[in-house]
Amino acid sequence: MRSRAVPIVRFRNLLIASIQMELTDELVLALRDDLSHEIARSSAAGVVIEISGIDVVDSFIAGAIRDLCQTARLLGVETVVAGLDPGMAITLVEMGMTMTGVRTALNLDGAVDQLQEAVARTESRDDELLHEILGDDAVEDVAG
């Protein structure tokens, strides 16, 4: 029985999971599953994993977070990890843990900004593509 879980909240077009507890391995894996389902279900544009309240980031937790980011990317959304303690960052580097492909931000504000920018970029790219395919007039017709 799972009595606790990391809460996932919706904020505008983002999903935010804030880890403010001691993290058991079971909770880490549950978060990965919950988030993947939530991403698929909610058509969110981005995910923030806020970890300022985490008690440790060891190789297992770091690996799980990296997997989570990759899973989210496969589902078409970007993830930003916010609030990593500088001491934990130093520890990860010293342990030789690579967090390739994991975007980070100092705090929640930074993470939300990054994701909004990414979303805006994608949208403008989509727009350009649409213009290219249909021609400018056609797009305006559709939009108008």
Next chain:
Amino acid sequence: MRSAPARTGVMDELERVLGQYMSAINARGVLRLALRRSSLSERDLEHGRVNARLVEALSTSVTLYVSDRSRMSELSQQIRTVLGVGRADEDLSPVTVEVKVEYDIVRVRGEARRLANQMRFPHTDQIKITTAVSELARNIFRYAGEGRVHLHPRSGPPESLEVVAEDEGPGIDNVDEILAGTYQSKTGLGRGLIGCRQLADSFHIETTPGKGTRIRLRKVRGR
């Protein structure tokens, strides 16, 4: 830093903390229920014998009364503080934590963090110690099923924290390869061990296939 208020007893203190969020009678009920669920007695509590199930049971009951997330985490922090000060506040005596269930990994690193903090290790070193201990505890749980972690503050000089993780599990038969970094297991055993060695000031491993593993590492304060 933990501040230890003058206290009559762990039971009273817990009731007081819970009472800030619910009526006194409910606080008492929640506490009794949590004790029963964790098969602990009041005596156990007064003697600082606390287990993970108690914390778990308290948290679960409390969600019925506190819905607000931030108040919830504030409360669990208070509960942990109360349970933590079952011991003397500046207790630097050695600690042994049995590792049998997954939650014990969290318990071991909690104890490691507390000791490192009380020994006044710099913040980053506290994290390194906690991380290394977490790796060791997880390896025990994953690969040996059960074992124990000893945390031993050494007065020095130089002051240091010694960590010994031992189990009677299957042993690690390719330990040299693993530590040389030439072998990467899918499960992450290698990464964890190498990481531990990187984080510690000294690192020794004795392992006998079929007999068990004993890892000793030390972190010196002020390096």
